[in-house]
Structures are given as C-alpha cells and as structure tokens.
Amino acid sequence: MLIENKCAYCDGEGLDPFGILSTLSKCQVCSGRGKIKVFEPVFECAFCEGTGKYPGQRITCTTCGGKGFVTVKEPSIECAYCEGTGQHYGQDWLPCSVCGGKGRVTVSESREICKDCGGTGKARINSTLPCVTCGGKGVTRVARK
Numbered sequence: 001m002l003i004e005n006k007c008a009y010c011d012g013e014g015l016d017p018f019g020i021l022s023t024l025s026k027c028q029v030c031s032g033r034g035k036i037k038v039f040e041p042v043f044e045c046a047f048c049e050g051t052g053k054y055p056g057q058r059i060t061c062t063t064c065g066g067k068g069f070v071t072v073k074e075p076s077i078e079c080a081y082c083e084g085t086g087q088h089y090g091q092d093w094l095p096c097s098v099c100g101g102k103g104r105v106t107v108s109e110s111r112e113i114c115k116d117c118g119g120t121g122k123a124r125i126n127s128t129l130p131c132v133t134c135g136g137k138g139v140t141r142v143a144r145k
C-alpha cells in the first residue's frame with residue numbers, strides 16, 4: 001500500500017528549507033506539494049531521525065531521499081550492527097552499511113541469533129566491521145527441516 005505523509009524535508013511547507021537558490025524555491029523532495037508518498041510498511045528514517053535532512057549538512061538525507069520515512073519489508077528487525085541508529089559504527093555522519101541508514105533490516109521468518117557474533121552484528125576480531133557470518137544483521141537464516 002502506498003500511503004501519503006507530510007514531507008519531512010520542508011515540514012509540509014513545500015519550500016526549500018534552506019532557500020539555497022531563493023527563499024521561494026520549491027522543495028525538491030515533494031516538488032512543492034508538501035506531501036510525499038511511501039510504500040508500506042513505513043518506518044521513520046533512522047539516519048536523519050525523520051527530519052529528511054542529511055545530518056550536519058544542507059542536503060537531503062541519502063537514506064530516505066528527504067521524505068523522512070523509509071520502507072522496510074516484513075519481517076524486519078532492528079539492525080544489530082548500528083543498534084537501530086542508522087549510523088555507521090564508529091563513524092559520524094555516514095549511513096550504516098548494513099541497513100543503509102534505515103535502522104531496520106529485512107530478515108528470514110525462520111532465523112536464529114548469529115553464533116559467530118552472538119547477535120551484535122559486529123565482527124569478533126575487528127568490531128568496527130560487520131560480522132561476515134550474518135552480514136551485520138545479528139541473525140542467520142535457519143534452513144527448514
């Protein structure tokens with residue numbers, strides 16, 4: 001289902017929040033409509049915390065494209081590697097490489113805690129890197145019997 005939401009980048013005003021070209025410039029995210037459409041299931045974008053703005057910069061969030069919301073297919077869990085923050089572990093202002101900044105990841109219905117990282121999503125030897133076994137999700141797929 002496609003649902004309509006207020007544009008996060010311009011806060012529904014339809015104008016470029018930073019007025020880079022002119023204070024009357026249209027918002028590039030919603031083309032001045034003040035509203036955006038997102039596919040369900042919808043979650044608030046973790047990387048920009050729903051603001052639609054790239055943290056610390058005057059550009060749109062690269063994760064949600066400025067909408068402030070993201071779509072994460074079910075079943076989904078909080079991203080283990082970034083602990084749901086959407087931030088790359090140990091690096092400021094960079095989206096998490098596991099969830100792409102969404103803070104959530106789509107997982108298999110039948111899953112178990114990753115035996116290699118114990119569910120942290122971080123590699124045992126170099127904890128700044130995602131666990132190779134689970135890809136940073138903290139869970140692995142269980143083969144059906």
Ligand SMILES: [Zn+2]
Pocket residue numbers: 007008009010011012013014015027028029030031032033034035
């Ligand atoms: Zn807008």
Ligand SMILES: [Zn+2]
Pocket residue numbers: 045046047048049050051052053061062063064065066067068069
């Ligand atoms: Zn965002």
Ligand SMILES: [Zn+2]
Pocket residue numbers: 079080081082083084085086087096097098099100101102103104
């Ligand atoms: Zn993540």
Ligand SMILES: [Zn+2]
Pocket residue numbers: 114115116117118119120121122131132133134135136137138139
């Ligand atoms: Zn793991």
